[in-house]
Ligand SMILES: [Zn+2]
Ligand SMILES: [Zn+2]
């Protein structure tokens with residue numbers, strides 16, 4: 001038996017990150033991988049995850 005962990009793709013269009021549903025940052029009814037994505041990169045910073053180039 002393996003526990004199925006629901007994974008959600010970050011709702012940021014440019015973001016390739018996937019996070020566990022329990023860890024996702026919820027905003028606007030969608031899940032994001034980080035606060036920077038959840039705030040639509042208003043500060044221009046990326047999500048800081050390796051290999052991800054999203055800047056909003
Ligand atoms: Zn990302
Ligand atoms: Zn993201």
Ligand SMILES: [Zn+2]
Pocket residue numbers: 012013014015036037041047054055056
């Ligand atoms: Zn992002």
